Amino acid sequence: MDILLAIILGTLFGYVLQRIGAADPDKIIGMLRLTDLHLMKVILAGIGISSALLFAGLLAGIFETVHFDIKAMYWGVIIGGLMLGFGWAIGGYCPGTGVAAAGSGRVDGLFFILGGLVGAGLYTVTYRYIEDTWVLQQVFGGKTTLVTTGHASAIINLDWSPILAITLGLLMLLIAKVLPSKEG
Amino acid sequence: MYWHWLKGGCLLAGCFLLAIIFIKPIGVSTQFVILGGVAASFVDDNLVARDQTAKSGYRSSNAYLNKSGGKYAKSVAEPLNYGFVFVIFIALGGLIGRLTQNANPGKGSGPGIKQVPDCHLQQFGDNPWGRYLLAFCGGVIVLLGARLAGGCTSGHMMSGIMQTAVSGYLFALSAFAVAIPTAIIVYRK
Numbered sequence: 409m410d411i412l413l414a415i416i417l418g419t420l421f422g423y424v425l426q427r428i429g430a431a432d433p434d435k436i437i438g439m440l441r442l443t444d445l446h447l448m449k450v451i452l453a454g455i456g457i458s459s460a461l462l463f464a465g466l467l468a469g470i471f472e473t474v475h476f477d478i479k480a481m482y483w484g485v486i487i488g489g490l491m492l493g494f495g496w497a498i499g500g501y502c503p504g505t506g507v508a509a510a511g512s513g514r515v516d517g518l519f520f521i522l523g524g525l526v527g528a529g530l531y532t533v534t535y536r537y538i539e540d541t542w543v544l545q546q547v548f549g550g551k552t553t554l555v556t557t558g559h560a561s562a563i564i565n566l567d568w569s570p571i572l573a574i575t576l577g578l579l580m581l582l583i584a585k586v587l588p589s590k591e592g
Numbered sequence: 593m594y595w596h597w598l599k600g601g602c603l604l605a606g607c608f609l610l611a612i613i614f615i616k617p618i619g620v621s622t623q624f625v626i627l628g629g630v631a632a633s634f635v636d637d638n639l640v641a642r643d644q645t646a647k648s649g650y651r652s653s654n655a656y657l658n659k660s661g662g663k664y665a666k667s668v669a670e671p672l673n674y675g676f677v678f679v680i681f682i683a684l685g686g687l688i689g690r691l692t693q694n695a696n697p698g699k700g701s702g703p704g705i706k707q708v709p710d711c712h713l714q715q716f717g718d719n720p721w722g723r724y725l726l727a728f729c730g731g732v733i734v735l736l737g738a739r740l741a742g743g744c745t746s747g748h749m750m751s752g753i754m755q756t757a758v759s760g761y762l763f764a765l766s767a768f769a770v771a772i773p774t775a776i777i778v779y780r781k
Contacts, residue, residue, distance in 0.1 A: 410615065410673070410674040411672065411674065411677055413614060413615050413674065414674045414675075414676075414677035414678040414681065415677060415681050417607065417610060417611055417614075417615070417618075417678060417681075418677065418678035418679060418680065418681030418682050418684070418685060419681045419682075419684050419685040419688065420606075420607055420610075420685060421607045421611075421618065421678075421682055421685060422681065422682035422683060422684060422685020422686040422687075422688075422689065423685035423686070423688050423689040424600070424603045424604055424606075424607055424685070424689070425682070425685070425686065425689070426685065426686045426688075426689025426690055426693070427594060427595050427600065427603075427689045427692075427693060428594060428595055428600035428603070428604060429593075429594035429595075429600075431686055431689075432594075432709070433709040433711060433712070433727075434706075434709045434710050434711050435594070437709070437711040437775050437779050438711070440768075440771045440772050440774075440775030440776075441711075441772075441775045441776050441779055442772065442776070446594065446597060449597035449601070450595075450597045450600040450601050450604060451601075451604070451749075451750075452601070453597060453598060453600070453601025453602070453604075453605070454600070454601045454602075454604030454605045454608070454750065455605075455749075455750055455753050455754055456601070456605075457601055457602060457605035458604075458605035458606075458608045458609050458750075458754045459753065459754045459755075459756070461605065461609060462609060462612070462754060462755070465613075471613050475612050475613065475614070475615060475616050475617070476612065476617075476755060477616060477617055478617075478751075478752055478755050478757035478759065478760070479742045479743050479747065479748060479752060479757065479759045479760070480742070480759060481757075481758050481759040481762065482742075484740045484741055484742065485741045485742060485748070485759050485762055485763050485766070486741075486762055486763075486766045487737075487740055487741070487766075488736075488737040488738060488739070488740030488741025488742070488763075488766075489737065489741050489748070489762070489763040489764070489765070489766025489767045489770075490737070490766045490767070490769065490770045491733055491734075491736055491737030491740065491741075491770075492733070492734050492737030492738050492741065492744065492745075492767050493737075493766065493767035493768060493769065493770030493771035493774065494733055494737075494770050494771070494774050495729070495730040495731070495732070495733030495734035495735075495736075495737060496730065496734055496745075496767065496771045497730075497770070497771040497772075497774035497775040497778060498726055498729065498730045498733070498774065498778055499726055499727045499728075499729065499730015499731055499733070499734060500709065500711070500712075500726075500727065500730065501727065501730060501731070501734070502620075502734060502738075502744050502745040502746075503620040503621040503624060503734065503735065503738060503744045503745070503746070504618075504620040504679075504682060504744065504745065504746045505745075506727075506731065506734075507620065507679060507682045507683050507686070508682050508683065508685060508686030508689070509686060510683055510686070511682065511683025511684055511685065511686030511687045512686040512687055512689060512690035512705065513687065513690060513705055514705060514707065515707055515720070515724065516707070516709075516720075516723050516724055516726075516727035517727070519724040519725075519727040519728040519731065520727040520728065520730060520731040520734075521624075521731060522728060522731065523727065523728035523729060523730065523731025523732040523734075523735070524621075524624045524731035524732070524734060524735040525624055525627060525628050525631075525731075525735075526728075526731070526732050526735075527624070527731060527732040527733060527734065527735030527736040527737075527739070528621070528624035528625045528627075528628050528735040528736075528738075528739055529625075529628040529632075530732070530736060531625070531656070531735070531736055531739035531740065532625055532628060532629070532654060532656045532657065532739075533654070533656075535654075535655050535656035535659075536654075536655035536656070539655055539656075539659070543740070548758050548762075549758070551757075551759075552757070552758045552759075553755055553756045553757050553758065554756035554757075554758065554761075555756045557755055557756070559755075560755075560757070563758070573756050576756070581601070584597060584598075584601060585598075589597065
């Protein structure tokens, strides 16, 4: 059952990444250069809509939170984020979009994956040197969410907090709408 | 050529919602570690081994694969698991996406694909190996960063912010803070 879900959801995700332009280095670099914000609009809308519906669903009790899971906050999140941003801007791919691009027939996507395997391998063999250092020390409460989901400690844990999350989601959708669009 | 932003946003949201409701939040970068581990386990027979005392039932001689009760060691030993198969099929989805997409007439080779993207062409010329080299180097740095951060654009930025995770917001801020100036400088033409 899990494997069937993996096949369906993986294929759907790759298909959507390709059709929104996320697997196209020109669209990614265009977004990062702030010259073509189409992809930025899609991503903001995607996060905003999913977040608003997620918390609306929670509020209405439509679904369970059993599969909710967030990542802990530690210094490495920021250092790693800065590094990823650099590689993302020169290579034009992040892990998911690189895989979709390679599948779509882009040779540079294949080279991105090869590089990614080298990078992941380097981290795997050097992990023992950093595992007990400050880099992986949790900060800001570790697994913390802004709004309560029942699965992590929340900064705002009040009856109306799902409304706040829905509002934030709609705000992201609004920003997506007002950002300038470029056709093509 | 690409979907309207609102249509794209709705379908992207659909992917992340389906995943978190039915199985678990979408994440990709972990599977680069797993694939590397699978390859390494062909060379090193002792990399992962069964261990009934470990939480996952597996242990590894590598500290990273062994962490969290051998969670990654188990995935390396049994790669036919949800997370790994999910990422493999992203490639198939990418292919279907391209084949069903209208080609951009008069541009590049194949239906709507330019092996050397315009941004690279204008800055560095039309030698595809220059582009492949940059993509390779980008891959090394992206995955090093993603593993240090514990997730990538999918896991931290999309799945994380969707659940209002503090780590997701800070990851996104850090990534864009470097990515925007870097792209502006590197691809200035």
